Amino acid sequence: MDISKTVRILSGVGDKRAEQYAKLGIHSLGDLIGYAPRDYIDFTSPTPVKDIAPDSSAVVKLVIVHKADPQKIRQGLVLYKVTAEDETGQMTLIFYNNRFIYALLEEGQSYRFYGKVTYNFRRFEMNSPVFVSDSERQLILPKYPLTEGLSQNQITDNVKQALGLIGDIPDFLPDEIRRRYELSTLDWAVKNIQFPQSMDAVATAKRRLGFDELFIMQCAMKKIRGKSRVSGSHAMEQFPLTEFTSALPFELTGGQHTAIEEIFRDMASAVPMNRLVQGDVGSGKTAVAAAACWLVYKNGSQTAFMAPTEILAQQHRATLDSFLSPLGVKVGIITGSMTEKQKREERALIADGEVDVVVGTHALISEQTGFADLGLIITDEQHRFGVEQRKMLAQKGGHPHKLVMSATPIPRTLALILYGDLDISIINEYPKGRQKTGTHAVTRKLRPRALGFVKKELDAGRQAYIVCPMIKENPEMEVQSAEEYIKMLEGSIIGGYKTALLHGKMSGAQKDEVMSAFKSGDIKVLVSTTVIEVGVDVPNATVIMIESAERFGLSQLHQLRGRVGRGQYPSTCILLTDNPTPEVRERLRKFSSTNDGFVIAEEDMKMRGAGDFFGTRQSGFPPLRFADLGNDTKLITEAAQASADVFAASPDLSGYPSLNMRVDALINKNGEEGMN
Ligand code: ADP
Ligand code: MG
Secondary structure (H helix, E strand, C coil): CCCCCCCCCCCCCHHHHHHHHHHCCCCHHHHHHHHCCCEEEEECCCHHHCCCCCCCCCCCCCEEEEEEEEEEECCCEEEEEEEEEEEEEEEEEEEECEEEHHHHHCCCCEEEEEEEEEEEECCEEEEEEEEECCCCCCCEEECCCCCCCCCCCCCCCHHHHHHHHHCCCCCCHHHHHHHCCCCCCCHHHHHHCCCCCCHHHHHHHHHHHHHHHHHHHHHHHHHHHHHHHCCCCCCCCCCHHHHCCCCCCCCCCCHHHHHHHHHHHCCCCCCEEEEEEEEEECCCHHHHHHHHHHHHCCCCCCEECCCCCCHHHHHHHHHHHHHHHHHCCCCECCCCCCHHHHHHHHHHHHHHHHCCCCEEHHHHHCCCCCCEEEEEEECCCCCHCHHHHHHHHHHHCCCCCEEECCCCCCCCCHHHHCCCCCCCEEECCCCCCCCCCEEEEEEHHHHHHHHHHHHHHHHHHCCCECCCCCCCCCHHHHHHHHHHHHHHHHHCCCCHHHCCCCCCCCCHHHHHHHHHHHCCCCCCCCECCCCCCCCCCCCCCCEECCCCCHHHHHHHHHHCCCCCCCCCCCCEEEEEEECHHHHHHHHHHHHHCCCCCCHHHHHHHHHHHHHHHHHHCCHHHHHHHCCCCCCHHHHHHHHHHCCCHHHHCCCCCCCCCCHHHHHHHHHHHCCHHHHH
16 A cells, blocks of 8 residues: 555544554655654563562563452542462562453463552562563564553554554665665565564664654655756966965964965865864864955955854955955945945945945845855854755855865764765864863862852953853743843952853854953953854953853853964863762763863764754754664664665666655755755
């Protein structure tokens, strides 16, 4: 039967249940059999009663000895007690108000029970256990994520029925790929993810289904990319880089050099560049971007440089201007806070080609900015852009080269998946002389001492960031609590220093005002809720104190820590926590022991799962149910290799019609730009 048929054709599924299924994203039979159990109850290896540790969950295999008469405890509560045993001991099974279950159990018969065991009055007890008859062949039961009104048994029954109706599931994966990577058939995998014979079978099935997710995603990105790889870009003539570097106030690092070479090589071609530059905070990505702008300028063409916030746009403009204006490059800016007249004038200059590099926030893309000759689009911190903005960016006329800069370091294998359509340059070194930021995690009780340290830095002429306690549950309260926090600081030993607050409810212009006062050194202590702008560069700030550090992801902490250690002075990051659990302690210890963003990102991803790691912003990214981006490194590499194999054999996938259909389905679901 066709897997696209609605679940309504199943017996027992009417309007109401179909609606409940819809809530779980299940509409068709195919959706249903693809609905992954969250866990399993494995009845295959029972524990002897004498070996059970009280207060743990266990599977036992018992013969029913005696069914006691129902006990009416009080109105509406009836207890059904059953005595059962194996060769090593006895146990009491207790069911509440469940005459039906009680009636199913027969004295003298053997069953397998699963549940939490307690030890009461020198007897083992199991409350409301799940059980199967010992003669049952299916000894591993799926546990599904549920929704209101749907029970495990209902889903299990429906899945069974659907599998029966569907019969053999055809495989879309080319046989040679399946064999090369030792994967099971799709039919086997789907059946064993639902009703496995062993937990090993579950692992094997997961491997196949996880491979499919990664493989199809990569194929989709390759296909999209193949389409965009039409030539039509400005092939840039090359110029000696020394002309650019001669104007720089420093020597480029090896990592910067390599990235620039890769970018120049890409832009020499008429096929548009599509490159991601990954570099930890402070690794000097802006200078790399400047070099790209310079080459484009030398070729008589323009660059659009997109920043996620106004503050960053201003900062980039100033930096680019200092690197590039000595070379004759004109750097302009367009931001949301400019007046209409200012914008109009700036746009006229851009349209006339008077401005070579235009820095801006999304206002630059969302409104009509016409370029005389747009050769390159640079996007800074792209993860902070929504899919919509990326779409608009992609639609900007012609075939400009594209460069994306990201300060969220992710392992190369993962980048393959997330940015499968991009080439990647990694800057994995810091400018010389950069000092490591010392990191200390302490409990909140030590805040006075921490503030004492902050004061010492301020006394020495430095500046400080303080991230105030986070109120996750209640963003409305955030401002109020931040204001109270500032009052507390004013009464503390750093009370004499000029302090200002930055929070999410402020307008862009208000934030800018505070930020520039901090940058100029007028404000000494910048207190903020979690909104300290990623990428802000104030080299004189040497200490950051973070309250409720346990509530942040490690990568987020790393970004915050990256606000200091940007100049010639040694810097410090102080993490304050409240009653840290052993896990929190361990997490923060790991964080304190390294400054390497890649190590931290990998750790973070393992702990939180990739979905959380990227947050909802990565909304163009299809959810993965079987593959684990943080831990399945080998599978990711294999899927990448396999997709390269099929595209080498059939560049438009026409040689693999059923695979091609799956790939197109994913592309249609996400939209091309969503995955770009
Ligand atoms: P990020 O990669 O975080 O965007 P930036 O581009 O803001 O880093 O650079 C961080 C700081 O390091 C800036 O003050 C910049 O001028 C400086 N910098 C960049 N490259 C070098 C270098 N090769 N040598 C010395 N300082 C550098
Ligand atoms: Mg930056």
